[in-house]
Amino acid sequence: MSIIKPTSTNFSNKKSLENDCLEVYTSNLISGQWVLPICYALLEKKLRFADFKEIFPNITDRVLTLQLRKLERNKILKRTVYPEVPPRVEYELTSIGNELKPVIKELERWGAKHKEYVSVQNKINGAN
Amino acid sequence: MSIIKPTSTNFSNKKSLENDCLEVYTSNLISGQWVLPICYALLEKKLRFADFKEIFPNITDRVLTLQLRKLERNKILKRTVYPEVPPRVEYELTSIGNELKPVIKELERWGAKHKEYVSVQNKINGAN
DNA sequence: TATGTTACTAACAAATATGTAAGTTATGTC
């Protein structure tokens, strides 16, 4: 999400891993601090740039733009610009974007279980 | 995965997002370039340090150590050191680690669909 | 006493992601 060097070890490792492992491919598509929350919000309804800033008061214009553009590039959302002034831009999930729902649900489900697991383990081991 | 500043904007955003969104919580736990491949490999059987290096020839000792330690810290895997020389250390998934299987499957499923979606879209739009 | 083995660690460097602050654009309304 910014400038990447197609010649770096990092880049080539990333590419070969995402080629070999579909789960890494997906993980790379939904990486980015605000990507999942953005998709989550879009599952409910289409949103404008300013809507996101209201939902996520701590995101900056720059990072919001970067993450939205990445999602657009990967066809997870569609960006519609209305030729008005001041500009109006709407973001909505594509069909494959909408299909992220079960993925997100699964992540949530496991996350809840993990939290529970950790708290139980900590009790057993008498952590404070 | 290394030194983090608990006072940075980045850190506090991350924390508040993972508090509010379970899917972000999970995503943060399975982030790290080699984490999912490591877990994937461990779903089949327990492995030693050198086994990982054989499976992933491009990972370095340092990064492998970092990622394994992160997984251990988060109780996704268990590290067993045998008091021998030369040392023998075995890594295996905990029960919650094993439960990552359906998560991984879901990520794979969506990834395959996404690849298909993108290729179809490209045909429609006459991309070369 | 020197060597080999395995699983690391340390010091440093590069790459990538995120954050800060200050513009810019185009046009309708005052």
Add this chain to the structure above:
DNA sequence: GACATAACTTACATATTTGTTAGTAACATA
């Protein structure tokens, strides 16, 4: 003509992750 507006962009700074290279420990065996 000056101003407000929404959705950005730019230049720069910081934070975090990943990679490179060169060790280290501890003991069994040669």
